[in-house]
Amino acid sequence: MSVLLIAEHNNKEIRPFTLNAITAASQIDQDLHVLVIGKEINAVSKSISEVPNVKKVIQVDNAIYENFLAENYTPVIIKLSENYSHIVCSANTFGKNLMPRVAALLDTSQVSDIIKVISQDTFLRPIYAGNAFATVKSNDKKKCITIRPTSFDPAPTTGGSAEIVNSESSEATTLTKFIKREEVKSDRPELGTARIVISGGRGMQSGENFKLITAIADKLNAAIGASRAAVDAGYITNDHQVGQTGKVVVPDLYIAVGISGAIQHLAGMKESKIIVAINKDGEAPIFSVADYGLEADLFEALPQFLEELNKLNTIQK
Amino acid sequence: MKILVAVKRVIDYNVQVRVKEDGTGVVTENVKMSTNPPDDNAVEEAVKIKEAGKANEIVAVTVGEDKAQETVRKALAVGVDRGIHVKVDGIIEPLAVSKILQKIVDKEKPDLVFMGKQAIDDDCNQTGQMLAAHLNWPQATFASKVEVKDKLLEVTREVDEGLETIEVNIPAIVTCDLRLNEPRYASLPNIMKAKKKPLEQINAADLGIDTKQRIEQIKVEEPPKRKAGIKVSSVAELVQKLKNEAKVI
Numbered sequence A: 001m002s003v004l005l006i007a008e009h010n011n012k013e014i015r016p017f018t019l020n021a022i023t024a025a026s027q028i029d030q031d032l033h034v035l036v037i038g039k040e041i042n043a044v045s046k047s048i049s050e051v052p053n054v055k056k057v058i059q060v061d062n063a064i065y066e067n068f069l070a071e072n073y074t075p076v077i078i079k080l081s082e083n084y085s086h087i088v089c090s091a092n093t094f095g096k097n098l099m100p101r102v103a104a105l106l107d108t109s110q111v112s113d114i115i116k117v118i119s120q121d122t123f124l125r126p127i128y129a130g131n132a133f134a135t136v137k138s139n140d141k142k143k144c145i146t147i148r149p150t151s152f153d154p155a156p157t158t159g160g161s162a163e164i165v166n167s168e169s170s171e172a173t174t175l176t177k178f179i180k181r182e183e184v185k186s187d188r189p190e191l192g193t194a195r196i197v198i199s200g201g202r203g204m205q206s207g208e209n210f211k212l213i214t215a216i217a218d219k220l221n222a223a224i225g226a227s228r229a230a231v232d233a234g235y236i237t238n239d240h241q242v243g244q245t246g247k248v249v250v251p252d253l254y255i256a257v258g259i260s261g262a263i264q265h266l267a268g269m270k271e272s273k274i275i276v277a278i279n280k281d282g283e284a285p286i287f288s289v290a291d292y293g294l295e296a297d298l299f300e301a302l303p304q305f306l307e308e309l310n311k312l313n314t315i316q317k
Numbered sequence B: 001m002k003i004l005v006a007v008k009r010v011i012d013y014n015v016q017v018r019v020k021e022d023g024t025g026v027v028t029e030n031v032k033m034s035t036n037p038p039d040d041n042a043v044e045e046a047v048k049i050k051e052a053g054k055a056n057e058i059v060a061v062t063v064g065e066d067k068a069q070e071t072v073r074k075a076l077a078v079g080v081d082r083g084i085h086v087k088v089d090g091i092i093e094p095l096a097v098s099k100i101l102q103k104i105v106d107k108e109k110p111d112l113v114f115m116g117k118q119a120i121d122d123d124c125n126q127t128g129q130m131l132a133a134h135l136n137w138p139q140a141t142f143a144s145k146v147e148v149k150d151k152l153l154e155v156t157r158e159v160d161e162g163l164e165t166i167e168v169n170i171p172a173i174v175t176c177d178l179r180l181n182e183p184r185y186a187s188l189p190n191i192m193k194a195k196k197k198p199l200e201q202i203n204a205a206d207l208g209i210d211t212k213q214r215i216e217q218i219k220v221e222e223p224p225k226r227k228a229g230i231k232v233s234s235v236a237e238l239v240q241k242l243k244n245e246a247k248v249i
């Protein structure tokens, strides 16, 4: 049987994590079909058809799908599910919201947030905020799986030419109405896919002080992250939160500033290649995961850091 | 209006979880247990709605072993009116929990169900959406703001891109983020009073729900450890290491 991947997109472009999910899905089974549900999505379908691992693109194009409501997506997926052994999507807020609604109607016990495909029915997933890894085997006939995108490389985007077929839409829901989306626009790299992330915590003391972080992020072409405490305190918006109940990031370089290193925060960044911690408390748990720890007052260290970076003229973009 | 709140008993979030040596799970003996943190927010929101005069009864339900009753008692101590404990021993998956909760909804006929967005033990983030599917109700997940308006709810959701606002018809399922509100503490007199509030016990088997695991846990192991790092003595040394040793800038 085949795998059906639900694409995440914004009606214009695929969201980058769809490519990581494609890699994971094609490790489950080579016969990978991608379902694109949205409004005026020809460009999205076309770009997915060019991903070499994709065998077929199924497109369901209707204005009712403009805002990706799970209540609207679910009947479409259920109708198509008959032909597939696995239904997969990314374990971000899109997939987390959608997949369990599908799984319940298929009477399937969903496997959430896998970080490794061991075989067609066996997967590795973190539990307890990443303090343990569980190897789990799904015994359901049809499997519903969400994929932690940062654990898989993005699939190449050119060279393929999968066929694109249209499929029928279902009736629109009357239960839920989309009102608005407040998207935080920025020219910075996306937090989930950035090569360098610099995050601030409660130690920053104010939103205003985050400008110290922003200056370094500009210099390093880095994304900006935050601890839950910094978001709760209103220093920065929720889309920056890294951790168990925020985003998972795996950059080449993660710089934690004024963050103590609670396990819920570590859950979102512990797999980063190189971790730097700047904290004035030498006993802070963040130092136990840091490759390079600097015990210092951030209000002195950050300006110096920027100065040192300015001296280098070889920053890779 | 009547509100149902689902609360789960989990290892306390402050506990450093340890994996059992035989690979069968994590150590739970003599470990502090608490209510799953966002479930406290679910309880708080229900109580606030009742205090605002928009609800007249709140029922808390938990599914699990006998000790799970503690979570219901805690909810009763902060303003929930009555409790239900559905008894199941051993591991229970979100799919089975959602089917049990569906039976409770059929019986209690609430207008709203408040739940946590994610249990911090299994990190599944499934149960609320599954319950909404079984009932064919709308789902407002990852809620950081809820406003009750006549026959509908306006909910602000935390999503990867920022914030999203939706309106859902009542009856509805809401899954709560920690930022939804500030859960209150129970006062001693209220803890005493809570002991007298009704707490009904039901066996999962009597509800006709098969709670057998569909997912086999083959092995639980410790994640790979990071190699020990070093402390640097100055910002200049840090930048030099990042450039010449780690080669990341």
Ligand SMILES: Cc1cc2nc3c(=O)[nH]c(=O)nc-3n(C[C@H](O)[C@H](O)[C@H](O)COP(=O)(O)OP(=O)(O)OC[C@H]3O[C@@H](n4cnc5c(N)ncnc54)[C@H](O)[C@@H]3O)c2cc1C
Pocket (backbone or CB within 6 Å): A200, A201, A202, A203, A204, A226, A227, A228, A229, A230, A241, A242, A243, A244, A245, A246, A247, A257, A258, A259, A260, A261, A262, A263, A264, A265, A268, A278, A279, A280, A281, A284, A296, A297, A298, A299, B013, B037, B038, B120, B178
């Ligand atoms: C269910 C649950 C889920 C959670 N999910 C998340 C999550 O997804 N992400 C997350 O981050 N947290 C999460 N948390 C919260 C987590 O437990 C911690 O409370 C939080 O991470 C602490 O943030 P912090 O490190 O910024 O603040 P604190 O723990 O207060 O640490 C601040 C640090 O800044 C340092 N500092 C202060 N001033 C200076 C200075 N001038 N110079 C240098 N250093 C300084 C201090 O030494 C301290 O180490 C969750 C909690 C729960 C219960």
Ligand SMILES: Nc1ncnc2c1ncn2[C@@H]1O[C@H](COP(=O)(O)O)[C@@H](O)[C@H]1O
Pocket (backbone or CB within 6 Å): B006, B007, B008, B009, B036, B038, B039, B042, B061, B062, B063, B064, B092, B094, B097, B114, B115, B116, B117, B118, B119, B120, B122, B123, B124, B125, B126, B127, B128
């Ligand atoms: N055994 C349970 N008893 C009561 N509520 C539960 C149980 N399991 C999950 N829930 C509810 O479902 C939410 C999400 O859990 P999960 O899908 O396991 O991440 C929790 O925050 C609870 O509100």
